Amino acid sequence: MRPEHKNVPALPAGPHLDSDCRGAASVLARVGDKWSVFVIMMLGDGPKRFNEIKRMIGGISQRMLTLTLRGLERDGLVTRTVFPTIPPRVDYELTDLGRGLSAPVKALGTWAIEHQPEIQRARMKFDARNDNA
Template sequence: MKPEHIRVPALPPLPDQDHSDCRAVASVLARVGDKWSVFVIMMLTDGPKRFNELKRMINGISQRMLTLTLRGLERDGLVTRTVFPTIPPRVDYELTDLGRGLAAPVKALGEWAFAHLPEIEGARSNFDSRNSD
C-alpha cells in the first residue's frame, strides 16, 4: 500500500531567528552544497592550483562551470584569485581562511559520499524497482 500523502509537521521557528536569516543561510548552503563547489574546495585543501590543473582534477566539469564555480566561491570569500604578471598570465586559486574553515566539513561530506556510494546506489535501485509502474 502506497501512501498518497504524508503530512509532515512544520518545525517551530528557532528563537531569535527571522525568515530573512533563513533565506541568507539558504543562499550560503546552496553555494557550499553545490556539487562542483564541493569538488573545488576538496581539490584546494592541499594548496593553490591553477585553473587548468583544477579542470584536469575534477572529472566532468566544463570550463564554463569551473569559471562560474570559482567566481561564486571568490564572491563568497572562500577562494582568492591571484594573477601573476607573466606571459602568459598565471592565475592561481587558493582557499581563504574562511574557505579553509569550510574545507574539513566539505571534505568529510565528500569522503562520506564516496564511502557510501554503493549503499546509496543500491537503495536507489530498490526504490526505482518498487516505484516503476
C-alpha cells in the same frame, strides 16, 4: 537546554527569521552544489592553477569551473591571484574562511564516495518498488 559544542554558537530558541533562513539558504546553496564541493576539496592542500583544477575534477566544463570559482571568490571562500608573467599565471587558493569550510566539505565528499554503493542499492530498491506500484 541543548548541550553546547565547542566553538559552535547555540541556535536561537524561537522561530527563525525569514531573512536568517534566506541568508543561510544562499550560503548552503553555494557550498552544497557539487562543483563547489569538488573545487574546495581540490584546493584543500594548497593553491592550484585553473587547468590543474579542471584536470582534477572529471566532467566539469571550463565555463562551469569559471562560474564556480567566481561564486566561491564572491563569497570570500577563494582568492584569485594573477601573476604578471607571460602568459599570465592565475592561481586559486582557499581563504581562511574557505579553509574553515574545507574539513567539513572534504568529510562530506569522502562520505558520499564511500557510501555510493549503498545509496545506489537503495535507489534501485526504491525504484523497483515504486515502478511496480
